[in-house]
Amino acid sequence: MLIDSHCHLDFPELAADRAGVLARAKAAGIDGMVTISTRVKRFDEIKAIAEAHAEVWCSVGTHPHHADEELDIFTDDLVRLSAHPKCVAIGEAGLDYFYDNAPKEAQETGLRRHIAASRLTGLPLVIHSRSADVHMASVLSDEVGQGAFPFVLHCFTGGADLARKALELGGYISFSGIITFKNAEEIREVAKFVPADRYLVETDAPYLAPVPHRGGTNEPSYVAHTAAKVAEVRGISLEQLGTETTDNFFRLFSKAKA
Structure with a gap:
């Protein structure tokens, strides 16, 4: 059993064949x-997808790319x-200083509102962090100091220092198809x-398709490739990884029903 803890079924690349995407995920052993959410103002669309499919849950939030658009x-x-x-x-909320699509101040304001x-x-906070390790570690340390909250650093691309700080603060780390990339x-x-x-x-589908699909449109069924690479790196069986990550998912996303 595997769970894709982060995808975007509302994005056009997947919405065009959503029934096929879900069928392929089921065939690949992806059970949920x-x-x-990347824009709160599109939450109606997100929740409708979750309502229509028993194996799909959703989140609500504003991606840092759109932080300045949803300061209201x-x-x-x-x-x-x-x-x-x-x-x-x-x-998902967070800090993205790689693209800098929104002012840093707006990103931090949004992140702290989501933490609250x-x-x-x-409910767990799904955190997007890119090229912002030092600032993210600082915000998380400050906020956890004001009161604990559950969180996951999704699609982890940071360094070991940020990972260790997140773990120290009680957070989880989520690995995407990037872990299969050569570099x-x-x-x-x-x-x-x-x-x-x-x-x-x-997966972070439709983005970041793992090897051997790199460069194509990603979809939830491909989380199996990511899982296989993580299992290899950790020196465990794919079955053990499936058990551990599924248990971890339902512990963190405790509102989800198995």
Whole structure:
């Protein structure tokens, strides 16, 4: 059993053949997935997908790329919307200093609002962090100091220092297809030391298709390739990885129903 803890079924690349995407995932042994919100103002579309499919859950949140577009979304809004039965997480929110599509101040404001919503609801915060390791570690340390909240660093691309800090603060690490890329040795090293009860696998579909599909459109069924590489790196069987990551998923995303 495998769970794709992060995909985007509303994005055009997957929406055009959503029935096929879901059928292929089922055939590949993927028993559930979370379709992740990137704009709160499109939450109706996200939740409708989750409502229509028993194996799909959703989140509510604003991607850092769009942080400045949704500064009128406050913590109370996130809390209210997250009460939907199929909504199992807050986010994705975070800091992306690689693309810098939104001002840094707006990204941090959004991130802290999402953290507050996670703390209030107990739902895990799905964190996007790219080229922002030092600032992300600082924000997480500061916020956990004000009160613990569950979180996962999704599609991990950071360094070992950020990973260790996140783990120290109680967070989880999620690995995507990037771990199969030739130049991802640093991420593979992180995958070796993350505790067995603190890691997940994901696709981030339609992006970042793993080898042997790199360069094409990613989809939830391909999480099997990511899982195989993580299992190889950790020196465990794919069956053991499936058990560990599924247990971890339902522990973190505790609102989801197995």
